[in-house]
Amino acid sequence: MNELHVLTTGEAARYCGVNFRTVIRWIERGQLKAYKLPGRGDHRICVEDFVGFLRDNAMPVPNELAAASRKVLMLASDPELTAGGRQALQQVGCEVDVASDSFIAGTLIAGCKPALLVLDANLAGVNGFQILDHLRSRSEYANVRILVVAPAGERDQQRWLDGGADALVLQAGDRTELSAKAKLLLEM
Amino acid sequence: MNELHVLTTGEAARYCGVNFRTVIRWIERGQLKAYKLPGRGDHRICVEDFVGFLRDNAMPVPNELAAASRKVLMLASDPELTAGGRQALQQVGCEVDVASDSFIAGTLIAGCKPALLVLDANLAGVNGFQILDHLRSRSEYANVRILVVAPAGERDQQRWLDGGADALVLQAGDRTELSAKAKLLLEM
DNA sequence: GATATAGTTGACAGGTAAGTCAGGTTACAT
DNA sequence: ATGTAACCTGACTTACCTGTCAACTATATC
Numbered sequence: 001m002n003e004l005h006v007l008t009t010g011e012a013a014r015y016c017g018v019n020f021r022t023v024i025r026w027i028e029r030g031q032l033k034a035y036k037l038p039g040r041g042d043h044r045i046c047v048e049d050f051v052g053f054l055r056d057n058a059m060p061v062p063n064e065l066a067a068a069s070r071k072v073l074m075l076a077s078d079p080e081l082t083a084g085g086r087q088a089l090q091q092v093g094c095e096v097d098v099a100s101d102s103f104i105a106g107t108l109i110a111g112c113k114p115a116l117l118v119l120d121a122n123l124a125g126v127n128g129f130q131i132l133d134h135l136r137s138r139s140e141y142a143n144v145r146i147l148v149v150a151p152a153g154e155r156d157q158q159r160w161l162d163g164g165a166d167a168l169v170l171q172a173g174d175r176t177e178l179s180a181k182a183k184l185l186l187e188m
Numbered sequence: 189m190n191e192l193h194v195l196t197t198g199e200a201a202r203y204c205g206v207n208f209r210t211v212i213r214w215i216e217r218g219q220l221k222a223y224k225l226p227g228r229g230d231h232r233i234c235v236e237d238f239v240g241f242l243r244d245n246a247m248p249v250p251n252e253l254a255a256a257s258r259k260v261l262m263l264a265s266d267p268e269l270t271a272g273g274r275q276a277l278q279q280v281g282c283e284v285d286v287a288s289d290s291f292i293a294g295t296l297i298a299g300c301k302p303a304l305l306v307l308d309a310n311l312a313g314v315n316g317f318q319i320l321d322h323l324r325s326r327s328e329y330a331n332v333r334i335l336v337v338a339p340a341g342e343r344d345q346q347r348w349l350d351g352g353a354d355a356l357v358l359q360a361g362d363r364t365e366l367s368a369k370a371k372l373l374l375e376m
Numbered sequence: 377g378a379t380a381t382a383g384t385t386g387a388c389a390g391g392t393a394a395g396t397c398a399g400g401t402t403a404c405a406t
Numbered sequence: 407a408t409g410t411a412a413c414c415t416g417a418c419t420t421a422c423c424t425g426t427c428a429a430c431t432a433t434a435t436c
Contacts, residue, residue, distance in 0.1 A: 005205075006205045008421080008422075009422070009423090010421065010422070018385075018386085019385065019386050019387080020421090020422075020423095021385075021386070021387085021423095021424095022384080022385060022386080024422090024423080024424095025384080025385085035245070035246045035247050035248070036245065036246065037206065037210075037245070037247075037393085037394085038214060038219045038220075038241075038245050039210070039213065039214065039217075039219075039392085039393050039394075040391095040392060040393040040394075040422065040423060041393090041422090041423065041424095042393075042394075042421095042422060042423075043422085043423095044205065044247075046248070101290070101315065101318050101319070101322070102289075102290050102291040102294065103263075103290035103291065103293055103294040103314070103318070103319045103322070104294060104318070104319075104322045105291060105294060106290065106291040106292060106293060106294020106295040106296075106297075106298070107294040107295070107297055107298040107322070107323075107326075107329075108294075108298075109294075109295060109298075110294070110295040110296075110297075110298030110299040111298035111328065125313040126291070126313075127289075130289055130291070131291050134289070134291065134292050134295070140299070196412080196413075197413070197414090198412065198413070206394075206395090207394065207395050207396080208412095208413080208414095209394070209395065209396085210393080210394055210395075212413095212414080212415095213393075213394080225402085225403080227401080227402050227403075228400095228401055228402045228403080228413060228414055229402095229413085229414060229415090230402075230403075230412090230413060230414075231413085231414090
């Protein structure tokens with residue numbers, strides 16, 4: 001049985017040094033995802049959502065919650081990229097999952113709630129723009145950062161950024177560039 | 189592993205991250221359906237009632253309990269199949285979601301926790317075997333039933349079943365056959 | 377620099393659900 | 407048949423909810 005880790009408004013408030021009333025207002029405004037208990041209407045916040053919210057607002061992430069903010073999912077199949085990327089990301093402290101199939105990537109992004117998605121734009125049979133579009137149109141993925149690996153001659157780089165990508169690296173580039181940008185996006 | 193049909197208050201409490209005393213109060217207030225054992229007055233909660241309660245209150249549903257519902261996810265794009273299938277499934281009491289993209293389907297299977305996946309084997313660009321393989325290799329999807337819609341001349345029918353599909357209907361077949369098999373699978 | 381305005385946060389109080397603890401009993405596994 | 411873990415109840419404590427209001431902050435305007 002999985003013990004799900006959730007926070008009360010009071011705990012969340014203490015973590016970020018504000019009044020609990022303020023946390024409730026964030027929730028009411030839809031900026032912080034939470035669900036309610038049936039009784040008094042107590043709010044419960046999943047740690048992943050809370051950490052995502054903190055990252056989104058450049059607020060410090062408490063050490064004991066930091067693990068939830070180092071998860072990275074890579075959707076790619078090119079072995080050079082998956083192996084090299086994984087290694088580079090691990091070296092900067094990330095916990096890396098790799099999926100070469102978009103269905104599998106979908107299950108992982110919803111199930112493991114990674115903080116960052118590394119998306120290979122060259123992946124055959126996968127419409128990266130559609131994925132971006134889906135993620136950006138859903139509030140539950142608002143906190144997921146997206147780093148696109150684009151082909152060298154890509155003329156659509158601006159399109160990726162317009163479509164919701166947070167950053168972009170070139171397929172041909174050094175893998176340390178990838179991990180550096182990832183680190184930046186995770187604000188670690 | 190014997191299947192759980194009922195939960196104790198302690199188990200329910202752990203599933204939703206509250207104290208067992210709180211669960212008992214939900215039951216006393218009539219918000220959560222349960223019955224009592226004659227002896228000490230132990231409460232027992234049917235999983236379907238519990239899952240319904242969780243869904244009603246927008247609380248997260250644990251993977252291993254999600255099978256106790258009538259939610260169906262269909263991964264298909266053929267309009268004839270999606271429309272006809274949806275209608276047939278709704279007629280036997282299912283709650284149906286349809287996705288035509290495999291990434292989106294992945295996010296939905298992890299996010300909405302359907303009890304049944306209807307998978308169109310003809311879908312272009314999607315490797316159904318890979319999906320089956322992934323779902324069957326992960327314990328959190330062990331209880332998700334899978335119904336494959338195979339092309340008429342499919343000679344690989346046994347391969348689908350070997351790969352983990354619970355049942356199979358022909359693309360050309362009647363939609364009532366699909367809903368009948370779905371119903372059967374949901375009652376397991 | 378001073379002032380006005382809008383938006384956000386903190387403080388307080390009254391009500392109530394949720395958590396804790398202790399003592400007793402049953403359910404279940406062996 | 408027996409031992410133990412888990413559940414029950416009741417009383418008590420803690421902490422969250424709502425509403426309101428005052429104080430603070432940021433921004434714009436003069």
